[in-house]
Amino acid sequence: MSRLDLSQSRDALIDRNRPLSFTFDGRPYQGFAGDTLASALMANGVQLVGRSFKYHRPRGIFSAGSEEPNALVTLRSGARAEPNTRATMVELFDGLEAGSQNHVGGLKHDLMAVNDLAAPFLSAGFYYKTFMWPRAFWEKLYEPAIRRAAGLGKLSMQADPDSYDRGYLHPDLLVIGAGAAGLMAALTAARAGAEVVLADEDARMGGRLLAEGGLLDGAPATQWVAQVLDELAALPNVRLMPRTTVFGVYDHGIYGAVERVSDHLPTPGTRVRQTLWRITAKRAIMATGATERHIPFADNDRPGVLLSGSLRAYANRWGVTPQARATDPVLIFTNNDDGHRTAQSLLARGVPLAGVVDSRSGARSLGEYTTHAGAMVTGTKGRHGLRRVQIRTADGRDSWIPCGVLGVAGGWNPNVQLASHHRGRPVWDRERLTFLPGPDGPAGLIPAGAACGHGSTIAALADGRRAAQTALAQLDRTATAPALPQAEEEPSAIAALWHVPGKRRAWVDLQNDVTVKDIKLSHQENMRSVEHMKRWTTLGMATDQGKTSNVTALAVMAELTGNGIARTGTTVFRPPYTPVALSVLGGGDTGANFRPRRLTPTHHWAEANGATFVEVGQWMRAQWYAQSGETHWRQSVDREARAVRSAVGLCDVTTLGKIDVQGPDAATFLDRIYANTISTLKPGRVRYGLMLREDGFVYDDGTCACLGDGHYVVTTTTGNAGLVFQRMEFARQCLWPELDVTLISTTDAWAQIAVAGPKSRALLERVVDGVDLSNDAFPFMACAALTVCGGLPARLFRISFSGELAYELAVPARYGHALMERLMERGADLGVTPYGTEALAVLRIEKGHAAGAELNGQTTAAMLGLGRMVSAKKDAIGAVMSRREGLAGDSRRLVGLQPVDPAGKLPAGAHLFAEGVAQGLATDEGWITSACYSPHVESYIALGFLDRGDQRLGEVIRCANPLEGQDIPARVVPAHFVDPEGGRLRD
Amino acid sequence: MTDLIPMGPLGTPDPARATHGALTLTENTALMLIAVATRPGTPAPHPLGLHLPGPGLWSQGQGAAAFWTGPGQWMIETDVPDHAERLRDAIRSAPGARLTEQSDGWICVEVTSDAGAAPIRALLERLVNLSPDQVAPGHATRTLLHHLGCIVIRRGEDHLAVLAPRSAAGSLWHLLSETASRQVPVATV
Amino acid sequence: MGFSGFRVIKEALTGHRGWGPLWRDPAPRAQYDIVIVGGGGHGLATAYFLAKLYGRHRVAVLEKGWLGGGNIGRNTTIIRSNYLLPGNQPFYELSMQHWERQEQDLNFNSMVSQRGIINLIHSDAQRDSFRRRGNSMMLTGAGARLLDRDALRQMVPFLNYDNARFPIKGGLMQTRAGTARHDGVAWGYARAADRMGVDIIQNCEVTGFRIEGGQVRGVETSRGYIGAGKVGVAVAGSSGRVMAMAGLRLPIESHVLQAFVTEGLKPVIPGVITFGAGHFYISQSDKGGLVFGGDIDGYNSYAQRGNLPVVEDVAEGGMALMPMIGRARLLRSWGGLMDMSMDGSPIIDRTPVEGLYFNGGWCYGGFKATPASGHVFAHLLATDTPHDTATAFRLDRFARGHLIDERGAGAQPNLH
């Protein structure tokens, strides 16, 4: 155990009265409330926590934050198992289960560790150079092996059992990060009355102030933090969001953030696990702090080697240090004063110190410990945990120092990522030896504190206040500046040291096992631009996104090219700032409610009457109504189709789009929308209408009914309802705004039921209120507003999709269900039968009516045999372009097809060929668009587009379906299999 | 008078109702909706003196209310049948005004809070990406709720109405009750 | 010296001292026979084929940044030849045949992996249209399989079959499809072209064309004027910008397409799966990351970054299709610049300017086309006649009405 004793860590932020038990790799341990999994593992003397990606080297905890490259565990188990979770970001809870990853056999004796012996062969980019012979071996042998070896944790393969939600916030100011700068900024803005959101990825706000163990106004900084948070929490205009990571900066002040609502609990219970917040902020302050960098040296990846500032954080915030045994001394390696601050903190907490190795000649101790000035660390020993460190002193002598922990302080990199999410590049600061946010960052995002180089506590506090005042001024708010607490200066005095030269491997990217040697090889092979280096070596592409390695790597490359760091530049930072669970990004409903569904007014009736439903666009429609005894859908569909041909059928057609068109210029408007003429349509009449896209291809079809002067109802196909409305509004507002016409969608307002079949008139006469429906009084293509069932307002249209005598009856939607019941009841003796979309399709194919499969956006009016509908006498959308050579010259025509063998089947999607030709795309003459079994014809029938089809009636052609091994002879027939003269629908 | 029995958008004879903490959702089946349109740019009619408000707004009058749905377009709401008839007549007689019956085109869910504005605000935060002033009392607008196009009307601090196309009633009810039923987590320091 | 396993071992044992640069960094010459503008996959492949198949070695590739830095290094690495229309399918099949020889032709392992692609079927109507497409594939020898629900479930049991808003009814599969290591493709072509004498000139931005009497003479660049007998432009998302310098307007809009990769995971997804109803497609890289994407953001953009709604939409699609990926974490997202054409198909043709040739309009299908695009563009540049498989990709097809509109979406790029 290396938990520091109570007296020495009295102000550590853990609750020793709340012990929590947890397991790691099955072994039980104990920690305290306030611990992270990492600090708790340290407290239990666990040093070896994982294996590296490529060489499977033993690894320990390297940091105390979200930059952690080594300590990746699989958290929880079963469906809640979460691979690749950073132990440093996991709040300890009672019963927590965690396991190490990416090893074969035990963590301690990982069989894959043989990779380390093969390391010389696994140099940067090696896989681009081999595994090529023999060709077949890549998929069969090499790749599967590589895939098995690669990857880190495992998915549970079970559905995520937790729930997630979304939220939207609109503050004046978003403050990202609740450290010294963020707290000061939030306080300044809050006191000025601005709506403030303060978000921090940590469960506990305070940032480095919780880790430094320093004083503010003479008291521990944690007290100042508590006071500020109390004040903020009490203000109505402030929203504190701990456990919330702002992961991305999007356009116009929109920030993506994830709040881990209940990840600190064993299970979410009734809460969501996480919430995805879309925060639209007038201004934002990026107080994201800085990440310490290490200094690569030989074998610098052993468990026990970690970042100096993190070491300090563990000691001060959690009262732990990572030795295996509390008596093991700690050594610090630094190139700046910060390493000495860690030494001070450790001394203050009674941690045995082996001294500080400081690369700066003339460096001095800041306390009772030895400082090796001008010295460097040149090697380490200790298989599963650090035992000894080799140093080379200023005078070039090598010596080994026994120690259990080595803290490395290479300077701090401001966390500039968010400022670069709009592709603005950070700029190099020669003074501080860091990249700072560039001038071309996202509009409205103001960097502050350590994130823009003001790393010391006192500077961060002042800069946070400055940033808030800047933001408030831009929002025309006056701010009274809160006083700054007193703090002592923290000089850095950094001297560049990017890596310790040497022959052995020195790790730059710990997780992906990228060493200084790999960067040298990348340079040697002319992979010198940072992007090439990154991609050739995979540097910075691991789960830590190179937070601890990118800058060091490009410094090494700059050294090799002699270009200098500024000219070498960085790679592009992109969202997310830290990895985000897909379940929260895709939060909300994932099952049946993934997207809204629309139900017809007769849906519940259909359900009760044995309907099977099918998705049609957003709608659910009855596909067929199975009756008792029917074992195959075909039986139901054939029965329904026959009923319509012989008696009368009912089908809910509410889903067809209905657009109410009104205004004195409505007719003129419709003439320009439709390819055919509408203005000649008289009140009480309906006309079939064809819409083209401006590019001349058929877009949609439907009917247009004239209800009175300047009042029309346009129907569209189910799928295109929304688009047609949009295009009509485009024509109304953008093309011809001078026309006085208004459009209202009424699709949902009316329940519309098709009443089709020879006995449809007889049935309707039993429900309409005293209207003469005789052929003379109400002929084909007539329409009227009337009442049914004793005064219910309704609209009746005599139109037919089936080719039979047919009507469509529309009533207010709330009566659709009752009307259906009434029609069924009144039509019982007529053999009335409800039919679904399958029978509807059979009927329209028999009649040769085009539908979705024919109106697929690739067909012309001529192909459909409707070329003459495109009026040349008037301007209409698409008319001009429909005359282009490519369209006018397209000789494919809609035809009917019947299998030569009456028992034969015709598959939609088959391609059409002349008899005896070699089948290939060159000889391809068309395809089958729709096919079905026709109970009327008593064989399969189909519609299709065939080159010169109109001139080939009677010819036998081939329907090729090589996909399913079919090549079926079929006869070309006219595209209507019932009542070609159309007598039935007119009688 | 017809003897056909109407059915609510949710397929239930009676209005649906559910309570989640401080929030109560009630299906408003009595509401009648009349769309009014005029040529954009021409003055708005005042059917029976009812004020038709400007962009983004909702206004309540005697026995009826109205909200703006687009340039030159409004929706009038009332739950008094005779009043609805009088309004229709008034609109028909107004020069240049066009009427489209929409009573059956929508489901309307009234969301009320017995704990003041806070629960309504928290619900709105998780429903729509609109700033608080865009959904302040007296505002109405069509927007997107979890992929569903809806109209939200803030009838009062503690009262919200959500309209969705009638055919999507089930989806609206599902998403409203799901969202309302989720405890809004309290941020803890 | 070539790449091989033996070489890797030899170098390993001798401290990797023998590895030389993958390509030279030559200074631009004053004059080339052919200048290719754009050092992306298509430009590099064009140069490679010009040298390899058409004996043209006085060729330069001009890249404004670092080679392979455009869409070739920013895509979801899918290769397939599963198209419907005769104008497209033979071309993509030619590409697939090149992919199948890639490593051996280039002596560079670009990790072509034919693990198959499955387009999911959600309705009977969709099955019919997929059958039509599958038959086009069969008729060009690309191969295709129509999978029913059970066969699919056997292959990919982890999809949401039982509680889906858009039920899964089967799939159209091309077993020869798969993925390739995108960077490796660019580097393989660059290295092979370089070795045949092609000058690859990085950090050399074309700032204008020198055109005299309707004939192109060369290009002005950030590194000075470079003379050229012929100029071929293959700049994907920058097509509008670059061709405007030659005074040409194109039937193209530039859009942003986002793509995503998760943290590394042990293998879970065998091949490529595309979920049309949910705007989502996914595969898993050899390194273990789930690589996925969806629709373009939908508005003109040169920003090379997208916005949150599409990120959410894509993730929703993924969660609806395979709820088991929920606890995987998104590691990186990026935005590629797509040259969306007006019918969703590419343009490879001469231009009204003599000696100036254009290759673009790849929408988001450029990666899989890389080898064939290079091959047929090289053919056009070398012979002034279109390659047999690319006769339909004409610039005047829009005016004349010979469109290649796979989706039937019409002249609206963000619908293709």
Next chain:
Amino acid sequence: MLIPHPLLGLRDAQEFTYLGDAALLNRPDPAAGEAAFADYVYLRDNPASVHRELWFHEQGDRSWLVVTRNTLTHEILGAELARDVKLGGTA
């Protein structure tokens, strides 16, 4: 993105559907013939800078807007009702 709707203020771009270049307002006279229409339907300036473009407030007030936006930075410089633009003849 946020679209500054001239009547409704800042609105989430998700409420809108995008069509493209505002030049689509300038539909040629039918007499202008195929070539003019081919240019209108297919050819675009596609600038990497300021772009006037058409957005439809589908999940809002159903207005078509002409939005002026920089395609390099996504910065929006203004938005007008397309109807006004067309009637004002400034498209």
